[in-house]
Amino acid sequence: MNNIPKIPLGRWVDVIVTWIEENFASFFNLISDAIEGFVNSIVLLLSVLPALVLILIIAALAYYSSRNWGLTIFTLIGLTFIWNLGYMEQTIDTLALVLTSVIISVIVGIPFGIWASQSSRVSRIITPILDFMQTMPAFVYLIPSILFFGIGVVPGIISSVIFAMPPTIRLTNLGIRQVPEDLVEAANAFGSTTRQKLFKLQLPLAIGTIMAGINQSIMLALSMVVIASLVGAPGLGVEVYRAVTRIEVGSGFEAGLSIVILAIILDRITQNLKPSRK
Numbered sequence: 001m002n003n004i005p006k007i008p009l010g011r012w013v014d015v016i017v018t019w020i021e022e023n024f025a026s027f028f029n030l031i032s033d034a035i036e037g038f039v040n041s042i043v044l045l046l047s048v049l050p051a052l053v054l055i056l057i058i059a060a061l062a063y064y065s066s067r068n069w070g071l072t073i074f075t076l077i078g079l080t081f082i083w084n085l086g087y088m089e090q091t092i093d094t095l096a097l098v099l100t101s102v103i104i105s106v107i108v109g110i111p112f113g114i115w116a117s118q119s120s121r122v123s124r125i126i127t128p129i130l131d132f133m134q135t136m137p138a139f140v141y142l143i144p145s146i147l148f149f150g151i152g153v154v155p156g157i158i159s160s161v162i163f164a165m166p167p168t169i170r171l172t173n174l175g176i177r178q179v180p181e182d183l184v185e186a187a188n189a190f191g192s193t194t195r196q197k198l199f200k201l202q203l204p205l206a207i208g209t210i211m212a213g214i215n216q217s218i219m220l221a222l223s224m225v226v227i228a229s230l231v232g233a234p235g236l237g238v239e240v241y242r243a244v245t246r247i248e249v250g251s252g253f254e255a256g257l258s259i260v261i262l263a264i265i266l267d268r269i270t271q272n273l274k275p276s277r278k
Contacts, residue, residue: 021147028148035100035154042096051088055079062265066272071265078261087236087258094225094235094262097153101160101221106214109165113172113210114198123173130166138163138227146231156228164220171213175206215270222263236262 021028046054058079063072082091116123141162145155179202187197203210229237236259243252 017144017147024148032149032154035104035157036152039096039100039153039157042099043092046092046095047089051083054092055083058265062269065269068272071268075265078265082258082261085254085258087239087255090234090236090239090255091258091262094222094237094259097157097160097225097228097233097235098218098221098266101157101164101224102214102218104157104161105165105168105217105221108161109168109213109217110172110210113169113213114176114203116169116173117176117202118194118198126169130169133162134166138224139230142227142231151232153228153233155231156224156233159231160221160224160228163224164217167216167220168210168213171209171216172206175209175213176202178209179205211270211273215267218266218270219263222259222266225259 049057055076059072059075062075063069066072079091082088112126116126138159141159142155145158149155149158176198183201183205184197187201192200225233225235225237226240227237229235229241236255239255240252240259243249243255
């Protein structure tokens with residue numbers, strides 16, 4: 001076995017990455033500016049509001065989505081607790097990072113999921129790619145992200161998008177494919193076009209499954225906040241990382257608990273937030 005020459009896979013990857021970096025630098029700068037501007041806009045919008053007003057708005061959204069007073073009270077108490085600990089600014093940064101990652105995941109992921117649902121060949125091609133995206137250690141995504149986008153919030157968001165997008169694609173594909181065949185046949189019998197079937201039948205019936213995929217994408221994006229802090233992304237992950245490097249158990253517990261509270265709130269809201277079908 002020792003006589004078999006090593007395949008220079010690492011060198012090939014380095015050559016490809018270098019070529020991409022040299023030939024698409026302006027494109028990456030454009031994407032970086034757009035993403036950073038969008039994140040800053042969300043942070044500015046959320047920071048302009050007094051903390052108490054922001055807490056009340058999120059609690060109202062929790063009640064609107066679930067009609068559950070338990071979740072509403074938990075949201076009020078949880079966010080007030082985070083505010084009391086002094087992590088409200090970091091929570092806003094984390095929320096902006098997660099929202100940006102999920103919005104990009106939805107904009108890109110749902111069309112890919114629809115495409116895969118309409119073509120078995122596309123589904124077979126895209127499935128191993130999604131497997132690769134989910135099983136590759138998240139830290140690996142940071143390396144090319146730093147090369148292409150530099151240090152800051154953008155490589156953290158790009159890594160979060162790659163890591164969090166697969167559930168949206170998978171469950172969009174699954175939800176559309178699970179629409180009862182007899183309903184699809186009835187739509188065909190009435191002369192519906194592919195577009196009409198998709199937007200008036202398949203997507204409305206699949207919305208629950210699609211929302212479940214978006215919910216999972218939110219949770220995965222939130223799980224990336226600590227990893228994203230390694231490349232300069234702001235938020236609660238920075239506090240956790242700082243506590244780890246300084247071995248400050250109390251500060252780490254506070255920041256970690258804040259992430260857990262935010263995760264529970266986002267999870268419960270998105271679980272119940274489904275567009276009504278008319």
